[in-house]
Amino acid sequence: MRPSEVAALSKSACVLPGESKPDVWGELVLSESRPEVGAGWTDDGLSYEKRGLKRRARKTTRSVPIPPALVAMLRAHMAQYGTAPDGRLFRATGGGRLRSTEYADVWQLARRAALSPADQGTPLAEVPYSLRHACVSLWLMAGVDPVEVARRAGHSVTVLYRFYAKVIKGRQDQDNARIARALTGDDAEHHDGT
Known part of the structure; x- marks a missing residue:
């Protein structure tokens, strides 16, 4: 998924098999993106826009099969954090859209934890x-x-x-x-x- 698609991912877009079926693939039915554009560039003053999928008609969806490991991660995430009032899975502390600066900071922490010091100095996995x-x-x-x-x-x-x-x-x-x-x-x- 593109970061703007992840920002818009809702519980209703996740087709997850029951927990009794740990080896069954799930599906994400993507229909929306929320690219970060800056409040000065939107009509409503928000720092993002609600859009359809990139280079597709507004109401078009894209089905993406997801492996059992991701199904389990999404289930665990929803169990621990719930969803935003509008059903989005990933949100900022106050419930709004997670800003790119916030997840980029977390990405750098994860990168330092996962990569060797030598690899940290390279472009490997440099950005989300x-x-x-x-x-x-x-x-x-x-x-x-x-x-x-x-x-x-x-x-x-x-x-x-x-x-x-x-x-x-x-x-x-x-x-x-x-x-x-x-x-x-x-x-x-x-x-x-x-």
Whole structure:
């Protein structure tokens, strides 16, 4: 998710399987974003705008399957913190929109806790948006079809290749083996999970 989509994420957008099904995937049905733009640029004086999803018609939604681990994290978050009066999952202490400066400060604390001192001096996971890049890169490295990766990420395949082509490179041996199996009609890929 983009940070502006996370800012708008509501409980109603989360389709979470029951706790008795810990291995079942859930789904986020995204329909809104709340980009931070500054109070001087909005009609109502708020520091953000309520918008539809980036580069989509206003009422369009985007479905994103989420793994069981994220389902469990969202459940735990809602159990501990509840939601804002309008149903949003993530909010500032006073209930308003979580500002980018607030989550950037927490991100830096988490970065210091998670990374070695040497890695802290590099651009690795420098900003919260790095999570989005890491997620898309993981999907590509896992072999998820690029069209599906682009759909889940909410952008075009062209954008996917423009920004993530470096992740796709370096898999020539694996790709050659897949092509060879397809040419010989060997469907072992479907049987052994590779």
